[in-house]
Amino acid sequence: MPETTIPSFWPALPELLLALGAMALLMLGAFRKSDAGRGMFGLSIGLLIFVGVFLLFGTGKEVTFGGAFAVDPFIRFMKLLSIIGAVGALVMSVQFFKNENFEGFEYPILIVLAILGMLMMISANGLIALYLGLELQSLSLYVIAAIRRDKERSVEAGLKYFILGALSSGLLLYGSSLIYGFTGSTLFVDIAAVVGKEGSSLGLLFGLAFLLAGISFKISAVPFHMWTPDVYEGAPTPVTAFFAAAPKIAAMALLIRILYTAFPAISQDWQQVLVFISIASMVLGAFAAIGQRNIKRLMAYSSIGHMGFALVGLAAANEQGVRGVIVYLLIYLVMTLGTFAFILSMRRDGAMVENIDDLAGLSKTRPMQALALSLLMFSLAGIPPMAGFIAKFYVFLAAVKAGLFLLAVIGVLASVVGAFYYLRIVKIIYFDKPAEDFEPMPRELATIFGAAGLFVLVFFVYPAPVLKAAQNAAAALF
Amino acid sequence: MIAGAFFYLFATILVISALVVIVSRNPVHSVLFLILCFFNAAALFVMMGAELLGMLLLIVYVGAVAVLFLFVVMMLDIDVAGLRRGIKQYMIVGGAVGVVVLLELFIVLGGWVISPEAAGNARAPAPADVSNTVALGRILYTQYVYFFQAAGMILLVAMVGAIVLTLQHRKDVKRQNIPDQIARRRDQAAELKDVKPGQGI
Numbered sequence: 001m002p003e004t005t006i007p008s009f010w011p012a013l014p015e016l017l018l019a020l021g022a023m024a025l026l027m028l029g030a031f032r033k034s035d036a037g038r039g040m041f042g043l044s045i046g047l048l049i050f051v052g053v054f055l056l057f058g059t060g061k062e063v064t065f066g067g068a069f070a071v072d073p074f075i076r077f078m079k080l081l082s083i084i085g086a087v088g089a090l091v092m093s094v095q096f097f098k099n100e101n102f103e104g105f106e107y108p109i110l111i112v113l114a115i116l117g118m119l120m121m122i123s124a125n126g127l128i129a130l131y132l133g134l135e136l137q138s139l140s141l142y143v144i145a146a147i148r149r150d151k152e153r154s155v156e157a158g159l160k161y162f163i164l165g166a167l168s169s170g171l172l173l174y175g176s177s178l179i180y181g182f183t184g185s186t187l188f189v190d191i192a193a194v195v196g197k198e199g200s201s202l203g204l205l206f207g208l209a210f211l212l213a214g215i216s217f218k219i220s221a222v223p224f225h226m227w228t229p230d231v232y233e234g235a236p237t238p239v240t241a242f243f244a245a246a247p248k249i250a251a252m253a254l255l256i257r258i259l260y261t262a263f264p265a266i267s268q269d270w271q272q273v274l275v276f277i278s279i280a281s282m283v284l285g286a287f288a289a290i291g292q293r294n295i296k297r298l299m300a301y302s303s304i305g306h307m308g309f310a311l312v313g314l315a316a317a318n319e320q321g322v323r324g325v326i327v328y329l330l331i332y333l334v335m336t337l338g339t340f341a342f343i344l345s346m347r348r349d350g351a352m353v354e355n356i357d358d359l360a361g362l363s364k365t366r367p368m369q370a371l372a373l374s375l376l377m378f379s380l381a382g383i384p385p386m387a388g389f390i391a392k393f394y395v396f397l398a399a400v401k402a403g404l405f406l407l408a409v410i411g412v413l414a415s416v417v418g419a420f421y422y423l424r425i426v427k428i429i430y431f432d433k434p435a436e437d438f439e440p441m442p443r444e445l446a447t448i449f450g451a452a453g454l455f456v457l458v459f460f461v462y463p464a465p466v467l468k469a470a471q472n473a474a475a476a477l478f
Numbered sequence: 479m480i481a482g483a484f485f486y487l488f489a490t491i492l493v494i495s496a497l498v499v500i501v502s503r504n505p506v507h508s509v510l511f512l513i514l515c516f517f518n519a520a521a522l523f524v525m526m527g528a529e530l531l532g533m534l535l536l537i538v539y540v541g542a543v544a545v546l547f548l549f550v551v552m553m554l555d556i557d558v559a560g561l562r563r564g565i566k567q568y569m570i571v572g573g574a575v576g577v578v579v580l581l582e583l584f585i586v587l588g589g590w591v592i593s594p595e596a597a598g599n600a601r602a603p604a605p606a607d608v609s610n611t612v613a614l615g616r617i618l619y620t621q622y623v624y625f626f627q628a629a630g631m632i633l634l635v636a637m638v639g640a641i642v643l644t645l646q647h648r649k650d651v652k653r654q655n656i657p658d659q660i661a662r663r664r665d666q667a668a669e670l671k672d673v674k675p676g677q678g679i
Contacts, residue, residue, distance in 0.1 A: 066624075068624055136632050146643060
């Protein structure tokens with residue numbers, strides 16, 4: 001006889017707030033005739049910040065809904081990171097959509113719904129909850145990618161993302177059903193118990209491989225990265241900023257949670273899969289970006305590479321590795337938001353420009369922006385003492401401690417190759433003949449851009465609070 | 479005895495109407511026979527004691543999907559005769575596939591026995607004292623309330639997405655605004671002109 005009492009809703013309060021808030025905003029937008037668009041951004045940002053602050057004060061470890069939903073310090077930390085990514089992307093969107101004369105009030109609401117999906121998948125403690133959260137997130141993202149339905153590129157991006165995303169969801173479901181079939185449960189706890197007792201079987205490994213393939217698609221790790229450059233290039237730039245920030249973090253958190261709560265007993269089996277994906281992502285991210293002239297495509301390959309580096313820490317399969325991944329994701333989030341804040345301000349004669357040659361001689365026309373962008377590029381390349389170096393340092397340290405020397409060596413080499421295209425941007429900014437000036441940067445973009453630049457520069461002075469928070473979060477998994 | 483008679487009645491009508499769906503020349507007739515199919519299948523479900531499934535079949539499939547089919551059939555000019563042209567050639571391959579599947583079903587079902595322990599493995603075994611609608615409702619709104627609501631949110635996003643991506647507010651289409659029409663007074667709409675003879679307005 002199953003329990004027929006109403007489970008506790010309190011652990012899921014942030015999700016409930018977001019869901020109710022999104023529905024209330026939807027009503028507001030639908031019934032208010034005009035000028036719904038502008039106020040909606042403010043309200044959505046307010047809602048997300050409220051939920052973020054709420055998460056900040058949560059403590060302890062809770063499980064509810066028949067074991068399908070969990071909250072612990074790691075989950076809270078990752079949720080907070082996703083929300084920060086979304087708030088950043090929303091703040092950056094306001095001016096862009098005003099310039100483009102786009103008045104869809106649904107855009108910020110869809111971002112809120114996507115974040116709801118992300119929170120649900122980070123909290124998922126079973127395969128069904130995982131899939132539902134992932135699907136909620138993905139569906140919102142497909143629509144957001146195609147939100148400029150009058151632009152061919154945007155619709156193309158949305159359609160590509162949708163078709164490949166549906167395929168990856170299929171892979172994930174197939175893997176889930178195999179795992180369920182071979183363990184007899186959809187809950188991570190029960191799966192871990194069965195796997196711990198019986199070890200791995202061929203069917204279980206098949207299921208795990210399919211599951212990993214489905215999630216690799218979401219974090220755009222090689223060989224499931226094909227959609228990334230096209231979607232990043234075609235989607236409106238603030239949407240690209242959002243895609244590069246929040247969903248990556250949420251999917252990475254999901255991957256960490258699956259591997260460490262459901263399959264810790266067979267870590268040597270998934271470790272080799274992660275090592276392969278990680279090496280392939282780092283190498284492809286480094287080499288494929290060299291030929292790119294469009295800065296959004298360049299950032300797409302850059303994000304593929306960065307996911308590869310983050311996976312290095314995950315492949316280490318120890319607490320130190322997870323801490324490295326968390327630090328890496330946080331720093332990646334800051335760098336991505338900062339860089340996209342700058343890309344969004346690349347406007348000339350009332351239109352966006354996206355070519356890296358348009359940056360020529362930025363140091364002469366706008367020296368402060370040139371400096372901040374160079375700092376971000378140095379950080380993305382992983383040059384000491386920038387934050388990006390510290391992030392890479394911790395994941396490689398974990399890999400070396402775990403005895404994955406080959407992975408660490410290839411990672412360092414890939415990072416050297418990748419430095420080429422980041423440094424080329426710095427070279428274009430400082431040594432090329434000045435091109436025409438950009439339009440002045442809107443204040444909110446300048447704030448995010450400047451703050452990100454400052455963060456990556458001074459992070460090494462006092463990294464202790466971030467490291468401590470990451471340590472606490474990682475400890476929750478072991 | 480009576481249950482058996484009803485089973486054969488519903489099952490026969492089900493199979494016959496399913497056949498008519500694919501052989502009928504008029505697509506509207508096909509859809510109507512499809513609805514008959516659904517009704518009979520629902521009756522079979524009710525006879526098996528799965529009354530929730532039966533009612534769902536009626537509400538979802540007859541109420542929504544079949545009506546949608548009717549709309550599609552009426553709005554799109556589908557050339558059914560053209561679709562039917564190659565039916566003779568396909569019939570052989572299709573028939574062969576059908577026979578193979580049927581044989582496989584015989585082999586599988588022939589050796590298939592429900593093990594008595596299987597029912598005990600169910601996460602939520604059917605309670606004996608209440609009907610299955612009540613039983614399903616009890617766990618759907620308690621143990622599985624999170625999944626239920628999450629699925630609802632996904633459907634909401636799908637609806638919002640469909641509207642965002644397709645709804646167009648066209649400016650050149652004049653819409654009827656009833657409050658405006660009612661609020662209009664005579665002096666706003668009509669004007670008296672004193673037209674002098676032989677001059678026109």
